[in-house]
Amino acid sequence: MATPVHTAMRGLEDVVIGDSAISLVAGETGGLTYRGYDIRELALGTPYESVVHLLLTGSPPSEHPPRDLVRTLAARRTLPPEAQRVIDALDPLTPPMDALRTLVSALGNGQHPYPPTVEQGYELIGRAPSLLAFFVRRSRRQPLVPPDPALGHVANYLWMLSGVTPTPAQVRALEGYFILLADHGMNASTFALRVVLSTNSDLFAGATAALAALKGPIHGGAPARVSEMLDEIGSADRAAAWISDRLGRKELLYGFGHRAYKVEDPRAILLHTIARGVADPNRLALAEAVEREALAALRRARPSARLYTNVEYYSAVVLESVGLPREMFTPTFALARTVGWVAHALEQATGNRLIRPDVRYTGPTGLTWPRYGAGPP
Amino acid sequence: MATPVHTAMRGLEDVVIGDSAISLVAGETGGLTYRGYDIRELALGTPYESVVHLLLTGSPPSEHPPRDLVRTLAARRTLPPEAQRVIDALDPLTPPMDALRTLVSALGNGQHPYPPTVEQGYELIGRAPSLLAFFVRRSRRQPLVPPDPALGHVANYLWMLSGVTPTPAQVRALEGYFILLADHGMNASTFALRVVLSTNSDLFAGATAALAALKGPIHGGAPARVSEMLDEIGSADRAAAWISDRLGRKELLYGFGHRAYKVEDPRAILLHTIARGVADPNRLALAEAVEREALAALRRARPSARLYTNVEYYSAVVLESVGLPREMFTPTFALARTVGWVAHALEQATGNRLIRPDVRYTGPTGLTWPRYGAGPP
Numbered sequence: 001m002a003t004p005v006h007t008a009m010r011g012l013e014d015v016v017i018g019d020s021a022i023s024l025v026a027g028e029t030g031g032l033t034y035r036g037y038d039i040r041e042l043a044l045g046t047p048y049e050s051v052v053h054l055l056l057t058g059s060p061p062s063e064h065p066p067r068d069l070v071r072t073l074a075a076r077r078t079l080p081p082e083a084q085r086v087i088d089a090l091d092p093l094t095p096p097m098d099a100l101r102t103l104v105s106a107l108g109n110g111q112h113p114y115p116p117t118v119e120q121g122y123e124l125i126g127r128a129p130s131l132l133a134f135f136v137r138r139s140r141r142q143p144l145v146p147p148d149p150a151l152g153h154v155a156n157y158l159w160m161l162s163g164v165t166p167t168p169a170q171v172r173a174l175e176g177y178f179i180l181l182a183d184h185g186m187n188a189s190t191f192a193l194r195v196v197l198s199t200n201s202d203l204f205a206g207a208t209a210a211l212a213a214l215k216g217p218i219h220g221g222a223p224a225r226v227s228e229m230l231d232e233i234g235s236a237d238r239a240a241a242w243i244s245d246r247l248g249r250k251e252l253l254y255g256f257g258h259r260a261y262k263v264e265d266p267r268a269i270l271l272h273t274i275a276r277g278v279a280d281p282n283r284l285a286l287a288e289a290v291e292r293e294a295l296a297a298l299r300r301a302r303p304s305a306r307l308y309t310n311v312e313y314y315s316a317v318v319l320e321s322v323g324l325p326r327e328m329f330t331p332t333f334a335l336a337r338t339v340g341w342v343a344h345a346l347e348q349a350t351g352n353r354l355i356r357p358d359v360r361y362t363g364p365t366g367l368t369w370p371r372y373g374a375g376p377p
Numbered sequence: 378m379a380t381p382v383h384t385a386m387r388g389l390e391d392v393v394i395g396d397s398a399i400s401l402v403a404g405e406t407g408g409l410t411y412r413g414y415d416i417r418e419l420a421l422g423t424p425y426e427s428v429v430h431l432l433l434t435g436s437p438p439s440e441h442p443p444r445d446l447v448r449t450l451a452a453r454r455t456l457p458p459e460a461q462r463v464i465d466a467l468d469p470l471t472p473p474m475d476a477l478r479t480l481v482s483a484l485g486n487g488q489h490p491y492p493p494t495v496e497q498g499y500e501l502i503g504r505a506p507s508l509l510a511f512f513v514r515r516s517r518r519q520p521l522v523p524p525d526p527a528l529g530h531v532a533n534y535l536w537m538l539s540g541v542t543p544t545p546a547q548v549r550a551l552e553g554y555f556i557l558l559a560d561h562g563m564n565a566s567t568f569a570l571r572v573v574l575s576t577n578s579d580l581f582a583g584a585t586a587a588l589a590a591l592k593g594p595i596h597g598g599a600p601a602r603v604s605e606m607l608d609e610i611g612s613a614d615r616a617a618a619w620i621s622d623r624l625g626r627k628e629l630l631y632g633f634g635h636r637a638y639k640v641e642d643p644r645a646i647l648l649h650t651i652a653r654g655v656a657d658p659n660r661l662a663l664a665e666a667v668e669r670e671a672l673a674a675l676r677r678a679r680p681s682a683r684l685y686t687n688v689e690y691y692s693a694v695v696l697e698s699v700g701l702p703r704e705m706f707t708p709t710f711a712l713a714r715t716v717g718w719v720a721h722a723l724e725q726a727t728g729n730r731l732i733r734p735d736v737r738y739t740g741p742t743g744l745t746w747p748r749y750g751a752g753p754p
Contacts, residue, residue, distance in 0.1 A: 014735055016734070017389060020740070036740055093487065094483075098482070102483045105475070187733055188575060191734060192569055195569045196586065198565060199566075199593020200594050201590060209585070215578045216575070221578070355565060358390075359394060359397040361401040361562070367410075368414075369437060
């Protein structure tokens with residue numbers, strides 16, 4: 001071929017696959033912006049639907065909160081009968097992330113063709129919490145909780161899942177989480193979606209692939225490990241000994257380090273702030289003590305590694321504090337990330353090119369197929 | 378960062394993402410091998426299950442056909458009740474590719490954890506034709522056809538879909554098609570699966586993402602266009618005028634050209650041979666006349682382009698000839714490709730590294746969020 005073959009690192013680390021104008025991850029300085037706006041301006045108190053508007057359309061809404069968008073998303077919460085039928089048909093023991101993937105896939109019924117539209121995006125974002133909440137309550141044999149049109153997108157999710165009206169502090173905290181997890185440049189789930197969209201397959205197919213990737217523990221599938229670690233440590237005075245023992249056995253501490261950030265993840269700082277406003281004081285004190293001891297121990301063990309608290313750590317504390325059970329941590333991350341996925345689908349469809357890399361063949365060549373004797377007829 | 382940033386072409390064309398020992402696509406010379414065996418040795422008359430064994434395990438089976446594997450796949454054809462429930466729940470108007478994606482996703486119910494195994498692969502390969510055939514017959518309001526344990530994998534698929542015992546010539550032809558479409562190095566659906574597996578998500582999640590990508594018309598989603606083109610042309614004597622008119626309007630001809638091959642796609646040659654053994658002579662003559670005229674016209678229009686007949690062209694003729702309706706062309710391609718997907722999932726899980734490329738941010742920076750006036754409460 002005329003073009004040279006690039007031998008990239010496995011994992012495509014630092015390989016630039018194209019341009020994007022959605023979010024900017026500044027790994028060296030610890031910055032994250034959405035459409036040019038610093039998440040420090042957005043995460044604490046901006047109405048959630050305003051950030052959805054920003055990410056999908058590229059600009060802030062003209063009113064605050066954007067009433068049309070609030071209504072549009074709320075109108076999608078009531079599911080069509082075939083979606084309800086698929087929820088009822090699924091094995092109730094299916095883990096929620098797998099169920100959400102199947103249910104989002106079932107929304108892709110041929111009625112939302114390529115190219116993706118903002119309207120299709122609202123359908124995905126608006127329906128996904130209902131799919132998840134209805135499935136989870138059914139699998140627990142709890143009565144279904146119908147959506148409440150008076151509640152915002154995030155508050156309604158907590159309501160449909162728990163059947164209890166969330167407190168304003170819980171709503172603010174989970175809205176902050178949803179804003180902070182809405183997009184993060186290129187990552188495995190967003191990339192899976194872009195590969196799918198690059199074949200001119202549709203948004204719901206792309207979101208299904210993204211959910212398939214987000215489930216993996218290396219990507220989105222393990223935030224509950226932080227809560228389990230905190231439970232195991234139990235109290236602040238046990239933190240130093242537990243961590244030292246753990247590192248001595250060459251085992252991992254959860255919630256520290258991120259491929260993209262060489263300084264503290266800005267989302268971790270903001271989620272810590274959010275946790276202060278909503279967490280049980282004892283749990284928060286435990287989390288802070290474990291964080292201090294863990295960072296000190298990790299830095300002693302690897303002074304050059306620049307390890308910091310990552311987004312997973314205080315995510316776990318925030319999600320616990322708004323009453324979410326641990327098996328809902330990754331699916332809740334997925335609901336937040338649907339917004340970024342829609343933005344990336346819309347961007348991929350603008351000047352698309354099929355994403356199709358190459359591999360280097362390292363197997364045998366020139367083998368001869370065995371001549372078998374006459375077998376049974 | 379210490380490592381240099383590689384600015385790759387959009388589409389990752391010619392970017393090598395790693396090593397693979399499954400299939401070798403020799404784009405310059407027109408060769409394709411599976412595990413070192415030339416497809417010209419495999420496509421005409423090798424029992425299908427022997428090639429499945431080869432691709433999944435890396436070696437030919439010790440007996441011919443491999444009776445254990447034939448039995449293993451046959452045993453997966455009867456679906457568990459929850460899979461049947463999801464089939465019944467889906468909107469019957471869902472296009473078959475979307476339905477197959479949702480149904481494969483529903484098989485991923487938490488019972489097949491990462492890492493992928495050959496056994497899980499047999500479950501995927503063995504169940505997928507039943508999922509598709511049951512869904513399609515139900516959507517047509519036809520009685521379901523139970524699997525026939527006396528038939529091989531491919532013959533049973535035709536039986537369950539049509540309720541008619543296929544002829545030996547049809548079975549041989551479709552087995553050849555299944556063998557030729559089983560794997561093709563790196564491609565968008567296989568890559569989507571590998572991105573998903575790289576997060577340590579499971580095989581069924583990966584296959585779901587692959588199905589999402591294969592649906593796109595740029596990848597697997599448009600082989601029926603060839604049949605439609607042949608219908609429109611209607612007879613060999615109209616081919617030259619139709620093609621000249623079409624090219625004059627700058628419209629595409631379907632079934633010619635492939636990013637990987639600079640010579641004739643070896644699968645196209647073998648599918649042509651297979652078509653000769655099963656197609657209606659008039660249809661075959663039309664296809665051959667259109668191919669001759671199309672290649673001549675394309676070469677006159679772009680003498681340097683090295684355009685050849687691709688896999689799509691005679692695939693359409695073969696799939697027509699075994700009695701498959703056009704909306705089943707892409708789903709049937711998907712069934713064939715499940716074998717390659719399993720092989721790639723197994724390979725990705727060996728020495729895995731998260732696949733996570735980067736993007737170049739081209740949007741605005743440093744914007745200030747508007748100060749809204751006091752809104753409604």
